[in-house]
Amino acid sequence: MRILLLSFLFVIGLLGSRMTGTAEENDAGKLYAARCVMCHGVDGHPRGIAKGSASFTDEAWKKATSVEQIEKIIAEGRSKMPGFSAKLTAEQIRILAAYVLAMK
């Protein structure tokens, strides 16, 4: 009986991690470093082809920008920024948008 319950919990756990990705895959700092740093800098200051776009530490920009808007830009891209909808899960995009908005 106990073994049945344990296997049941194990399967639920597996399904759960399938749906949302592992902690490693959903680590905001790692995602940002792998996908965004080359254009937006470690500290959120844009460089290279992203120069001229908002700095993620700009409080005025943050106040004027919603997390949904940022999710859309990450997913679809904008002008020279590529979209990431094929490379990142919706969960990862949500995590990155929150990360960008929380940068100081």
Ligand code: HEC
């Ligand atoms: C190849 C370079 C490149 C990469 C990689 C990149 N971006 Fe961008 N990003 C840009 C450019 C260029 C713009 C300005 C787009 C425009 O002019 O409208 C931009 C704009 C943005 C904006 C809007 C800023 C504003 O001025 O309103 C956000 C938010 C953003 N990027 C987030 C991200 C995140 C998060 C990632 C990582 C998943 C990422 N970007 C990866 C080039 C890049």
